[in-house]
Amino acid sequence: MELRHLRYFCVVAEELNLTRAAERLFIAQPPLTRQVKQLEEEIGAVLFNRKPRGLELTEAGQYFLDQARQILDKVDATVADTRRISQHGKTVFAIGFVPSIFYGQLPLMVRRLRRNKNLEIVLHELKTREQIDALKSGKIDLGFGRLRIDDPDVEQELLFNEPMIAALPASHPLAKKMPSMKELADIPLITFPSGPGPNFADITQGLFHRRGLRVNVIQQVNDVQTALSLVASDMGFTLVPEQVRRLGREGVEYVPLDDDSITSPVLASRRKGENPNAVMRLANTILHELVENRLTGRYP
Known part of the structure; x- marks a missing residue:
């Protein structure tokens, strides 16, 4: 088994279509089909279920994909580090x-x-x-x-549990006090990052849900910088770890919560x-x- 077999397999697993995979790899489809078949024979396991409209990873195929990606990432990281060491x-x-x-x-x-x-x-x-x-x-x-x-x-x-604080529009009435979670639940919430969890957005919403509070997530963004820009635009509030206070932003007020037990690890x-x-x-x-x-x- 060679590294190219792993790379071929990963592309086929991502596309689940031999024609599209062959186009990405700049090779003809028949040789790619043979390579996949030979890989399955060498491993001794069926990696794909063949269906009329494409391929489907088997359970063994999904496991092999996860391991193959780790192997390729390790190889890429090793090559990049070796180049840096050689150069510097x-x-x-x-x-x-x-x-x-x-x-x-x-x-x-x-x-x-x-x-x-x-x-x-x-x-x-x-x-x-x-x-x-x-x-x-x-x-x-x-x-x-x-x-x-x-x-x-x-x-x-x-390392430590970090207090959570509210980032509110500077003109909002709650920016002048230590708000409760119940009070914050009445304001539109901006969360970050976007995309599938688990992530910090899940932590934020979980703080409300565990207290029996429903929140209105008005926007989910990729990073804290964008979230704070939307807060400054008066679109809503966001919860941030205390150290984000160092990121000064005009139009944003960082306010401690009335419950100092609300933290993020x-x-x-x-x-x-x-x-x-x-x-x-x-x-x-x-x-x-x-x-x-x-x-x-x-x-x-």
Whole structure:
């Protein structure tokens, strides 16, 4: 089995149509059909159900697709890191993060890591679920997110629970007080990010649902910056982690909630069972110092 067989399989699995897959791969359809058949014979499992209007992944095919993508991601990450090391003579350390983490300690951590002239720090904006896959494939070495995800190959460390605050139009009456969740539920809600969960939007709406409150989600956007722009336009409010307060925005007022127990976790994700190398030990030392500063009030 060669890497090209995995790449061919992934494209066919994405298209579920041999003609379209062959066009994407710039090869003729008959050779592609043979390659897929040979792959199934080599594995000893049927990967696709053949149907009159196309293909359908079998359960075995779906599992193989997930594993093949991880293998290819690992190969791509290894090649990219090797090129960087060759060009710069540096060790690459890659960090994944969700955007709402980037307004607190993470920039300070990156700044301190970059003082080591033998390190090249690479940042990837990834949802927490994507970080888990990126850790397993080797694309990143450390991830920062907000969602608990159970995976046998990854461990998650709770760094701290961060208070949630309301971002309201500066002219709104609730911007002059500490609003309750019940009061906020009467205002249109802007959530982020858009797309399938689990994500921060699910956390936000869950805070209301667990209190028996219904909310009117007027808009779902890709990032916190866009959400705050819509708040400034008086379209509604959004809930954000406390550190987003550092992102000043004209027309937006950041207001603490009347319930200070409403928080969002900040989690660090690492590959399980690995002995930390020198770079990871340095990153862990810096991280735990920054977290201690946060927890003892020496913010950031």
